[in-house]
């Protein structure tokens with residue numbers, strides 16, 4: 489078989505919360521350019537695994553590599569610097585700032601010179617162009633000047649996606665990108681993730697199996713902190729252990 493580049497690898501990864509193994513000896517390999525879904529019943533350890541991969545939690549045991557480089561123990565900002573970006577939560581939006589301003593802030597935060605040139609009109613001009621492109625990409629061009637506090641739920645989620653994209657990550661971690669959405673926003677989000685996955689590696693958690701089936705080329709099923717099954721969507725959905733795990737939810 490031809491060797492594929494591994495973008496993200498977890499080896500023997502565990503998280504022990506006072507004796508409870510929320511993530512238990514997980515081995516995970518995400519191919520570069522792949523779209524990889526993490527699924528599993530509530531309490532399976534998906535959020536904990538995401539937190540470990542993005543540095544928001546430190547593993548009890550195990551290692552994490554990003555394009556072959558050991559990033560175990562690094563802080564979230566340091567992992568972000570290695571090209572791993574996690575979707576922002578809506579709660580982190582500034583009610584009074586509009587989408588353009590949010591994206592400009594995100595763009596500035598990723599340049600090392602961002603702070604230094606904070607007041608440079610030239611630089612801000614360049615960011616505004618890029619901000620416009622990103623807002624266009626996520627379908628918010630018309631709403632660029634509307635305070636974020638006044639955006640509809642789906643629009644806020646689209647803005648989160650623009651903020652992740654502003655970091656120009658090699659690997660995007662999307663935490664339930666379609667959670668709480670109506671069918672129209674779900675379809676819009678599927679198309680958006682397809683678009684932004686082009687040339688990037690995406691790992692996402694989602695409960696909506698239509699979303700998983702539409703996007704993921706690889707699916708890992710977690711149950712009680714362990715990997716229960718892994719394969720294509722077609723493979724895992726017909727796996728009797730997976731069916732049992734879901735019926736038992």
Ligand code: ADP
Nearest residue numbers: 505508510528529530531532533534535536537
């Ligand atoms: P999922 O995202 O798949 O629903 P989680 O990763 O949120 O699962 O949780 C996995 C398990 O770990 C759950 O039983 C949860 O109660 C437990 N857990 C998560 N975070 C903590 C914590 N900070 N302290 C103790 N237990 C936790």
